[in-house]
Amino acid sequence: MSNAIVAALEHAATRVAKSLGTDAGKAVEGLYKDTGGRLTGVIERTVRADAKNAGDLQSIADKMEHNAIRTGVSDAQRATEQEALRSRLKSMLDPGTGGGNKTAYLKRQDDDFDAEMARGVRKSHLNADGNLEPANPNGTTSILQHVEGNRDKVAKGNSPFTSFAPEDGTGKIYGAHEIHVDYNRLQDDIASGKVSGVKVLNPADIQSSIRGEIDRTAGTHVHVPPGELTKDQINALTKQVAADQGLGKRAASQLSTRITALSNTRRDGEWLIKGTIPKDYITTVR
Incomplete structure (x- = not known):
């Protein structure tokens, strides 16, 4: 399971990076790779907690990609939404934040x-x-x-x-x-x-x-x-x-x-x- 989730996050990171452009994309991709590594550790400690959130993780990846290619919004709006999604992702992957309800x-x-x-x-x-x-x-x-x-x-x-x-x-x-x-x-x-x-x-x-x-x-x-x-x-x-x-x-x-x-x-x-x-x-x- 861990490999599948990490692979999905890294795949999404590549798509988001291409959509946002080099600099912003690198920042998002770095987040995914960092959380991907942390996710593997979380799973080793508590498989059940991440199994509960597996669908939500993929949903956040979807929303980050969608937000990156949206039209009709300002860069500031896009950045605000992206940061909110990044915060949700971090919260879910940190077992100390209460994101591990099984x-x-x-x-x-x-x-x-x-x-x-x-x-x-x-x-x-x-x-x-x-x-x-x-x-x-x-x-x-x-x-x-x-x-x-x-x-x-x-x-x-x-x-x-x-x-x-x-x-x-x-x-x-x-x-x-x-x-x-x-x-x-x-x-x-x-x-x-x-x-x-x-x-x-x-x-x-x-x-x-x-x-x-x-x-x-x-x-x-x-x-x-x-x-x-x-x-x-x-x-x-x-x-x-x-x-x-x-x-x-x-x-x-x-x-x-x-x-x-x-x-x-x-x-x-x-x-x-x-x-x-x-x-x-x-x-x-x-």
Whole structure:
């Protein structure tokens, strides 16, 4: 996890540096590299605290890049906003400032956790041993395909991932029943080797993967404004990138679905766990 977050910050630093110009860019890039090193140390001391803030870290990086290329604002306004974002970043990475509130658990809702199928498609379920098993523990469905969900039922039924929301998440969740996963203890036991074949992917991991898909589809880096986007914003961004890069209809359509997936996973604060989760880490709430 630490490498993924640090890499995301350093990648954002490069983009911000180019947008701000040499001098200002160096200052921002220096901040990222400094905090990147500190972040690695923080993670070594308390993985859970940074896992809680992983999505927020990426969000701040997005906003810094967006602020750097905004038009219609003065240099003073831009500098003020950038400094505020830098302060938030420093606060989050300093364990002594109260930025390390950890998520106690991840939650998932379903109408029937025992059912292996829903509307004719395999889904995550509690197996005969009480473990939470994804649609296909050995499936090859990618992160993007899983997040896109019902767009491809074959991929959905072949997914090795199970989706979760953080304890305080406001994303799209549903179902009459709810379970919680003690992901803190699960991650500790994955790290120690007690649990194998399971991987926890936080919001920064997921969003970074989808960003890579967006850039590969476009053939260039695409600046996607921070936060959840409206359909009109997605359509306008897709149209602009397609025109700039000379994309055909198929590529433009793929670009649109990838930007939509990024927007949706930002909205949901989505986490993924790959593999079968042992019952010892699962609590049935209702």
